[in-house]
Amino acid sequence: MIHVTDLVKTFHRGSINEVLALSGINLRVKKGDFITVIGSNGAGKSTLLNCLSGSYPIDSGHILINEQEVSRWPEYQRASLISRVFQDPLLGTCGPLSIEQNLALANRRGKPHGLRRGVQRSDRELFRKQLAQLNLELENRLKDSVGLLSGGQRQALTLLMATLVKPKILLLDEHTAALDPKTAQQVLELTQKLIEDQDLTTLMVTHNMRQALQLGNRLIMFHGGRIILDVSGSEKAAMSVEDLLEQFYKVRGEEFVSDRMLLV
């Protein structure tokens, strides 16, 4: 599904501020993989997601999606294959537009742009049904502007929009980090449900090690622009947070350092 080879990304190349953010990444992701991504500060996690989605051009290497080289595709073209949810709930939705207008935009992803405007009655039925699964009673608030919603409601809506038209790949970048613990848990449960229901191929960056172990079928750990640990299946299922920290120490010979990583 995704095949990344020798991916290199440098910022401020040739200046004294040069940063080698990704130092020759090799990664194969199978269809239906749900991969959690962890790592120390500045390890390159978000840069990988940005390179996959086309937000950042790459220096060298290859990104293939379904055997097709996409590394030179512009971001808007890759958006037909890839959905993203960011940490900031304001980024995935348009505040002044209503819930149904936001969903109508999401529903058009990858479809030809015609002259049809507004929200059709049949769309409305679909949106109500989809919103009902959030258990937030948003199905009765289709005309409300999204700007009225709480951060958690807005992030749940963003997730729904990101998966309304099934994406080939879902990229989640610390998408629950800005929410309070209870809301974060609700959004996480919804994430799990949407991924399972549609068997979505997913990469999820998280700052929570326990979450990274509990969710998904595979876990990769970044450090210094490299993947230093890649575990899946029963090996992952048997791991504890302590094991993860020990593995990090073994590979790096130093303590794991992150001011945001939750180790519990």
Ligand SMILES: Nc1ncnc2c1ncn2[C@@H]1O[C@H](COP(=O)(O)OP(=O)(O)OP(=O)(O)O)[C@@H](O)[C@H]1O
């Ligand atoms: N737009 C940018 N311009 C310059 N440097 C950048 C940019 N984005 C990332 N970097 C640098 O690239 C390196 C990798 O950053 P990245 O954001 O991918 O790390 P991360 O693993 O997501 O870290 P964190 O968990 O702290 O968010 C860091 O040194 C960072 O400062």
